[in-house]
Amino acid sequence: MAQPFVLPDFYVPHPARLNPHLEEARRHTTGWARRTGMLEGSGIWEESDLQAHDYALLCAYTHPDCDAEALSLVTDWYVWVFFFDDHFLEVFKRSQDRAGGKAYLDRLPAFMPLDDGAGVPEPRNPVEAGLKDLWARTVPSMSAAWRARFAEATEHLLNESMWELSNINEGRIANPVEYVEMRRKVGGAPWSAGLVEYAARAEVPASVAASRPLRVLRDTFSDGVHLRNDLFSYQREVEDEGENSNGVLVLETFLGCTTQEAAEAVNDLLTSRVQQFEATALTEVPALCAERGLSPAECAAVAAYAKGLQDWQSGGHEWHLRSGRYMNEGLDTGPAPLPGVLGTSALDIRNLLGRPAAARLRSHTHRPRPVGPSPLPEFRLPFPLSLSPHLERARAASVAWAGRMGLLADIWDENKLRGFDFALCSAGLDPDATPEELELSAEWLTWGTYGDDYYPVVYGRSRDLPGAKAATERMKQCMTLEDPEAGAALAVSPMERSLADLWARTAGPMAPPARSAFRRAVAVMLDSWLWELHNQALHRVPDPVDYIEMRRCTFGSELTMFLARLRHEGELPARLFASGPMQSLEHAAMDYACLLNDLFSYRKEIEYEGEIHNAVLVVGTFFDCDHPTAAAMTADLMDARLREFLHVKEHELPVLCEDFGLDGDARAALGAYVGELEDWLAGILNWHRRARRYREEDLGVGAAPWRPGGPTGLGTSAVRALLPERGAGARV
Numbered sequence: 092m093a094q095p096f097v098l099p100d101f102y103v104p105h106p107a108r109l110n111p112h113l114e115e116a117r118r119h120t121t122g123w124a125r126r127t128g129m130l131e132g133s134g135i136w137e138e139s140d141l142q143a144h145d146y147a148l149l150c151a152y153t154h155p156d157c158d159a160e161a162l163s164l165v166t167d168w169y170v171w172v173f174f175f176d177d178h179f180l181e182v183f184k185r186s187q188d189r190a191g192g193k194a195y196l197d198r199l200p201a202f203m204p205l206d207d208g209a210g211v212p213e214p215r216n217p218v219e220a221g222l223k224d225l226w227a228r229t230v231p232s233m234s235a236a237w238r239a240r241f242a243e244a245t246e247h248l249l250n251e252s253m254w255e256l257s258n259i260n261e262g263r264i265a266n267p268v269e270y271v272e273m274r275r276k277v278g279g280a281p282w283s284a285g286l287v288e289y290a291a292r293a294e295v296p297a298s299v300a301a302s303r304p305l306r307v308l309r310d311t312f313s314d315g316v317h318l319r320n321d322l323f324s325y326q327r328e329v330e331d332e333g334e335n336s337n338g339v340l341v342l343e344t345f346l347g348c349t350t351q352e353a354a355e356a357v358n359d360l361l362t363s364r365v366q367q368f369e370a371t372a373l374t375e376v377p378a379l380c381a382e383r384g385l386s387p388a389e390c391a392a393v394a395a396y397a398k399g400l401q402d403w404q405s406g407g408h409e410w411h412l413r414s415g416r417y418m419n420e421g422l423d424t425g426p427a428p429l430p431g432v433l434g435t436s437a438l439d440i441r442n443l444l445g446r447p448a449a450a451r452l453r454s455h456t457h458r459p460r461p462v463g464p465s466p467l468p469e470f471r472l473p474f475p476l477s478l479s480p481h482l483e484r485a486r487a488a489s490v491a492w493a494g495r496m497g498l499l500a501d502i503w504d505e506n507k508l509r510g511f512d513f514a515l516c517s518a519g520l521d522p523d524a525t526p527e528e529l530e531l532s533a534e535w536l537t538w539g540t541y542g543d544d545y546y547p548v549v550y551g552r553s554r555d556l557p558g559a560k561a562a563t564e565r566m567k568q569c570m571t572l573e574d575p576e577a578g579a580a581l582a583v584s585p586m587e588r589s590l591a592d593l594w595a596r597t598a599g600p601m602a603p604p605a606r607s608a609f610r611r612a613v614a615v616m617l618d619s620w621l622w623e624l625h626n627q628a629l630h631r632v633p634d635p636v637d638y639i640e641m642r643r644c645t646f647g648s649e650l651t652m653f654l655a656r657l658r659h660e661g662e663l664p665a666r667l668f669a670s671g672p673m674q675s676l677e678h679a680a681m682d683y684a685c686l687l688n689d690l691f692s693y694r695k696e697i698e699y700e701g702e703i704h705n706a707v708l709v710v711g712t713f714f715d716c717d718h719p720t721a722a723a724m725t726a727d728l729m730d731a732r733l734r735e736f737l738h739v740k741e742h743e744l745p746v747l748c749e750d751f752g753l754d755g756d757a758r759a760a761l762g763a764y765v766g767e768l769e770d771w772l773a774g775i776l777n778w779h780r781r782a783r784r785y786r787e788e789d790l791g792v793g794a795a796p797w798r799p800g801g802p803t804g805l806g807t808s809a810v811r812a813l814l815p816e817r818g819a820g821a822r823v
Contacts, residue, residue, distance in 0.1 A: 094418055095326055096339075096351040099358040101319070102365055102447040105401050107409035108155035112162045116147040119163040120170050127224065128217035129174045135181055136174065143415035146170050152406030153283075154399070157290040164228055165290050171221040172248070172279055178218055179252050180332060189253070193750070196249050202226060203242045205235065233289060236297040241285040251277035251671060261742065263335065266731035268639055268682060269675060270341045271314060276671070277336065278320070280313030287403060293395035299383055303618065304375035305393075307637070311368035312400045314636060316407055318361040322354060323417035345731065346724075356714075360635070362447045363713065365404065367634045372397045375625075453712050454632045459701040462718060464787065465693045468726035472683075472733065474769040476777050477522035478515075481529045485514035489533035496592065497585030498541050502548055510783030513537050519774020520651065521767070531596060532654075538589050539616065539647045545586065546620045547700075551627045559624050563617045566590050570610045575599045597654075605657060612653045619644030623704055632703045632712045639682060645704070646688065648681040655767045662760035667751055672743040679736040680768045684775045686729035690722065691785045699790055740765055 110116075121141060124130050130138050150166040157165070183192035202211050202222040214220035230238050251273060265273065275281060288294045299305055321328075321338035328334035338360075343353035376397060380390045411417050479485070490508055499505050517524070517532035524532060550559035562584075569578035569591040575598040578591040594613075598606045619641055626633055633641070643649065656668060667673060689696075689706040696702035706728075711721030744765070748758050783789050 095330065096354045098322060098419070099355050100445065101358065101408060102362040103405055103408050104365065104369070105405045107152050107405040108402070110151035110155045110157065110162055112159035113147055113151040115159050116151060116162045116166045117145075120147055120166045123163075123167050123224075124170050124174070127171075127221045129170070129221065133174075133178075133217055135178050141170070144173065145410075145414055146173060148413065149407070149410040152409045153403040154287070154290040155402055155406065157292075161290050164225070165286050167221070168225055168229075168286055171218070171225060172282070174221070175218050175249070176252075178216075184252075184332075192253060196253065199249055200242070200246055203245060205238050205242060207231075229289060234294060234297070236300065237285070237288060237294055240300065241282070244279075244282040244285050247276040248279040248282050263738070264344045265336070265341055266728065266735055267341055267345055268728065268732065269679070269735050270336070270338060271636055272675075272678065273671070274317045274336065274338070275310065275313045278313065278317040280316040281309055283316065283403060284309045284312060284400060287399035288396060291395045291399040293392045293399060295393060295396055296385060296389045299379060299385070299393070302379055302383075303622070304371055304379045307371045308368060308376065308397060308400060310636075310640075311364045311371065312404065314364040315361055315368065315404055318357055318364065319408060319411065322357055322361075323411045323419060325350075325354070326418040327416070345727070359446065359450060359713070362450060363634045364636065366447070366451055367637055368400070368404075370631075372401070449715075450713070453715060454634075455630055457630070457632050457703055457708065457712060459697065462694050462698045465690070465707075465718070465722065467690055468723075468729075470687065470776055471730065472772060472776055473737075474773040476519055476773045477770060478777075479518040479522045479524055479529050481524070481526040482514055482518040484526055485517060485529040485533045486512070488530045489514050489537055492530075492534050492592075493537050493541075493589075496589035498537065498589060500585070502544055503541065508537070510789070511537075511540065512778070512782050513540065515781060516774055516778035519777045520771050521655075521774075522770060531593070532651075534589075535593055535597075535650070536647075538586070538593060539650070541589075542586055542617075543620065543645065546624060547627065547702075551624050554628045556621070556624055556628060559621055562586075563621060566617060567610075567614055570594045570598070570613060572603070572606055572610065575606070601657070602660075605660065609650075609653055609657075612650045615644050615649055616647050626703060630703070632709055635709050635713050638704070638706065638709045639685075642685040642689075642704070642706070643678070643681040646681070646685045648677075648684065651771065652677055652681075652768075655764065655771070658767075659760045659764055663753075663757055663764070664751060667747070667761075670747060670751075672739050672747045675743070676736060676739045676765070676768070679732045679739065680772055682732045683729055683736065683772060686725055686732070687776060687779060690725060690729070691779045693718075693722070695785055695790055736768075 121138065124136075124141055125138075130136055130141065146169045147162075147166045150162055150169055154162060154165055179192065179195070182188070183195065198212065198215075198219065199222060202214075202219055203226050204211060211223055211226075212219075214223055233241070295305060318338050325337055325339045328337050329340050338357045339350065339353045342348070342356050343350055346353065346356065348356075376393060380393055385393070412419050486509075490505060493499055493503075493508055494505065499508060513536040514529070514533040516536055517529055521529065521532055546559060550556070550562075565581070565583070566587055569582050569587050571577040571581075571594075576595040578594055579588070582588040582591040590613075598609055601609060622641055623645060668677075686706050693705055693707045696705050697708060702708075706725045707718065707721045710716075710724050710728075711718060714721065714724070716724075744761065748761065751757075753761065779785065
């Protein structure tokens with residue numbers, strides 16, 4: 092069968108190496124697969140299939156430095172996960188048996204007990220038998236924290252197969268953002284990252300495991316693994332198996348382009364994610380270790396973990412070139428590297444020049460430029476707008492509050508704040524709020540937007556990252572947990588005083604668990620502002636995946652949605668909000684609002700503020716296209732996220748209600764929450780259309796666009812707060 096496209100030139104910056112215990116792992120895993128029932132008689136594999144796939148070669152490439160025992164165990168894990176994938180395909184995907192597939196998956200977590208000595212059920216099939224054996228052999232050498240992380244990653248890998256099955260049943264192809272998020276779970280690379288910790292004897296310290304740098308390492312590793320696999324497996328998955336979950340197919344559908352063009356775009360995104368991995372490993376991870384005060388042994392473990400992920404990327408690529416499982420005919424693989432000897436894939440000069448180098452250059456060489464009026468697309472939002480009857484009261488109260496807090500003394504004045512009209516936004520976001528709730532909402536929006544304007548002016552242009560970090564930590568200290576009112580005594584600056592006031596009034600009535608969760612939501616937004624400053628200091632237009640995910644944080648989406656969830660505390664199970672469909676619903680709504688904002692604010696940010704954090708710019712930089720094309724693609728993505736929201740609401744939430752056994756009251760509460768998300772979207776669109784923030788007359792058209800300059804050096808950062816309005820650097 093002819094290949095559907097020519098495989099592109101891959102960016103593989105690190106050489107692959109081969110573990111010297113390869114043959115021992117091959118012998119061991121063949122016997123293990125037979126003992127667990129995965130070979131003859133399984134109806135899935137024969138020994139010839141296992142030999143052709145050669146998972147021992149995969150693990151010898153991806154874990155080149157571990158000993159023979161660890162390599163054999165890791166190889167068994169990969170045999171198990173690939174067998175599961177093929178078994179689930181044959182038994183449930185081909186027959187589209189969703190009920191049977193769910194029952195099958197629901198049993199598997201029982202074979203991964205977190206407590207030593209806990210009993211497990213009697214296995215009924217090779218997948219259960221293999222998991223029982225592997226778990227017992229692996230967990231004794233790992234901590235309880237690792238066990239919990241790895242069990243969760245394994246459950247995600249297994250359970251998100253239901254998402255793929257549902258899409259196959261409906262003939263639905265995901266949008267690009269949805270696909271990347273879901274592929275991380277169903278594709279299993281976070282699971283592979285857990286095995287890197289085991290094989291490299293480099294367990295990540297629990298104190299930093301959830302930090303952004305380590306999360307980015309894991310996510311970029313995951314995306315790189317999956318996107319590479321999508322290129323090699325397109326023919327088998329799409330043409331043979333009828334799969335809809337393949338990145339080439341996703342972009343081919345979304346962009347309306349040829350399969351070859353989609354393959355090149357997937358490879359460009361793969362390159363971007365690998366380069367993001369490199370940047371994070373070399374800049375953010377060492378700083379994290381220093382800031383958290385990790386011991387030398389902990390720092391060494393983190394470094395070994397990063398190296399292990401790097402080895403996996405290179406080794407995985409080498410295996411894809413050689414495995415009989417994938418589309419790789421005609422590729423010049425050269426001889427396999429000898430054990431312990433460097434491979435040749437990373438020596439290709441195209442890794443240093445060509446498309447990868449051009450993409451990296453574009454991301455660091457954007458310059459502010461006149462862009463002129465930026466036409467807006469048609470916003471096909473089907474949700475009606477409702478406004479609170481308490482709008483006028485909230486307008487007056489929120490402006491007066493900002494004056495009392497000192498927020499109108501530097502980058503803002505009262506006239507500007509009245510034009511921003513955050514009370515109008517709150518009145519649409521929450522039309523059923525009490526007068527007090529509406530005032531509080533408008534004041535949170537005022538504080539968040541002020542901070543988002545303030546950080547680029549005061550800390551961004553002067554590259555004062557230490558000052559920004561210190562200010563951020565002070566604000567976090569103002570959000571005291573035991574006594575929410577105690578933070579006022581710690582507040583000094585206007586931002587701190589206003590946050591302490593909002594914190595006391597909002598968190599005071601909350602139960603302690605909700606208060607802790609709310610504090611995390613605010614802290615996430617604060618930390619995202621530091622991420623923007625870091626990019627600004629490097630003059631780096633963000634990677635598109637990283638941008639979309641971080642934009643939700645800079646926009647304050649989690650903060651506002653958390654308050655909506657809080658209303659339904661006790662009415663809905665907490666784990667419901669962690670489910671795949673609910674995460675998809677919320678993320679789709681967040682992204683629609685963020686992309687909408689980027690379309691409205693493009694000229695303001697690019698021409699008048701010298702910003703680099705805008706989806707239109709990110710898309711244009713990544714695809715190397717002009718502004719109209721990038722704006723149209725951004726609008727298309729926005730519409731795709733809206734369609735996903737509606738799809739989840741109409742098709743996935745009813746199934747979720749059944750899966751969770753929700754009664755009538757709980758279903759009504761879930762429906763009310765979805766309605767609040769619809770109000771949230773309608774209110775945001777209405778505010779963008781009416782606020783005095785994005786129109787030409789608001790931008791000072793005729794004045795000179797933003798240019799670098801002004802006072803610099805020690806002691807001058809505060810002067811920047813008094814620069815003209817067009818330098819405000821606002822993000823919403």
